[in-house]
Amino acid sequence: MEDDKVNSRDKARIAIMELANMISVPMSLNAVVRLNVPDAIWQGGANTPLSAAQILSLVLPSGGGDAENLQRVLRMLTSYGVFTEHLEDSSSSERKYSLTDIGKTLVTDADGLSYGPYVLQHHQDALMGAWSLVHEAVLDPTTEPFVKANGEPAYSYYGKKPEMNGLMQKAMAGVSVPFMKNVLNSYNGFEGVNKLVDVGGSAGDCLRMILQKHPTVKEAINFDLPEVVAKAPHIPGVIHVGGDMFKSIPAADAIFMKWILTTWTDDECKLIMENCYKALPVGGKLIACEPVLPKESDDSHRTRALLEGDIFVMTIYRAKGKHRTEEEFKQLGLSAGFPHFRAFYFHDFHTVLEFQK
Ligand SMILES: C[S@@+](CC[C@H](N)C(=O)[O-])C[C@H]1O[C@@H](n2cnc3c(N)ncnc32)[C@H](O)[C@@H]1O
Known part of the structure; x- marks a missing residue:
């Protein structure tokens, strides 16, 4: 009984931590749109899983940018269903990302429109x-x-x-x-x-x-x-x-x-x-x-x-x-x-x- 109470209080504390940090979600969404990440992954319909470094090379063709920080943003948005994360195998640390149906709403269509x-x-x-x-x-x-x-x-x-x-x-x-x-x-x-x-x-x-x-x-x-x-x-x-x-x-x-x-x-x-x-x-x-x-x-x-x-x-x-x-x-x-x-x-x-x- 006491264990159940502790368990539910722990769940409540983690839920309030999620809510208190929620601003990371829309601001990261804003960041990937500003960086043109959805169009870079989509590549005219390919939606091939790409690493953060590969995405960076597409959105910044003249070089630069921090792939690790981009990956941090992509991981978090994966948890909210915007991207699918692909791990090559359990021993590899390389993560690749493709767009989910939610992520695809951010891809620019033939009329230049998207969400x-x-x-x-x-x-x-x-x-x-x-x-x-x-x-x-x-x-x-x-x-x-x-x-x-x-x-x-x-x-x-x-x-x-x-x-x-x-x-x-x-x-x-x-x-x-x-x-x-x-x-x-x-x-x-x-x-x-x-x-x-x-x-x-x-x-x-x-x-x-x-x-x-x-x-x-x-x-x-x-x-x-x-x-x-x-x-x-x-x-x-x-x-x-x-x-x-x-x-x-x-x-x-x-x-x-x-x-x-x-x-x-x-x-x-x-x-x-x-x-x-x-x-x-x-x-x-x-x-x-x-x-x-x-x-x-x-x-x-x-x-x-x-x-x-x-x-x-x-x-x-x-x-x-x-x-x-x-x-x-x-x-x-x-x-x-x-x-x-x-x-x-x-x-x-x-x-x-x-x-x-
Ligand atoms: C939320 S937008 C909706 C635009 C469009 N109907 C749509 O759904 O795509 C509200 C629109 O109301 C217009 N608007 C605001 N005040 C207005 C007014 N006093 N008279 C006419 N249009 C107005 C805005 O310029 C804007 O285009």
Whole structure:
């Protein structure tokens, strides 16, 4: 009995040591993306196990770097399922690494996209400065930790820094394109839509994919902040319009938005949704793709990714912006005037939420 107690206390102590050192995980992930390790191992699909020294010679062709330190990073990330470690034989100390399915999400695809920019975007200096202030969001939710660290809200801060703006767009595209492929295979809510607006559409990747799948959409407006659309690429059939969704939203048969409501407070969401309501005809739909929290607080990857994202929103964007449950979204829709609501779970992170006027 006493032995069991000692055993469970030891387990608790090792678990708290793991949590206390957890920062090593995302920062090492950031390091391997910065060093282009996933692309170096992937080599156009080879994914041949390579030693740290071999990887270094690929990412630093002119030489240099410390292979032992790279191996330390790769070993730790192996434990989190990013790499597979290959030991030549039990007597050899040489370790080689290939990419797991998780590691492969960081490989740049034919369109230049991956989850790598999302990792980089989350670990820029300006964001890192906010993380030591998470407790401040509890003490004083009127000012975001990001604002306390950097003196202004995240979106206006990005807007003044072209490299941050560019990275944000790449990060969004890297995550949104695979999600949209999944949604467009399963969801038929765009059928019959003639004019569509994407509110907060960033570089316009979601609209581009919707148009490819639904050529019946004849008018497509990518609506985002003026400094964001100024950097958006030309996409045939898409008109980029700069503006502020808190003031007004261009009129359309249907409105799409992805990853927008999450970063705002309930009152701000209500205002955005009321502007959507005004821009839609009777029967028109607001199709919002947002993270939706489960009721249970379990330890699944899905629940953890959603709860971690919730703290990210609180720290970086809006101390009272948040990931919401399906019921909270339904109530937000009702408060903005939308009588009909449906939720479609095609994807583990983003849920399609239909609000109909
Ligand atoms: C998390 S990103 C989502 C981007 C894109 N919808 C996606 O999921 O890939 C939020 C977007 O909202 C835009 N945004 C922020 N404030 C806005 C405003 N007041 N009016 C219009 N767009 C805004 C940002 O510039 C950014 O592109």
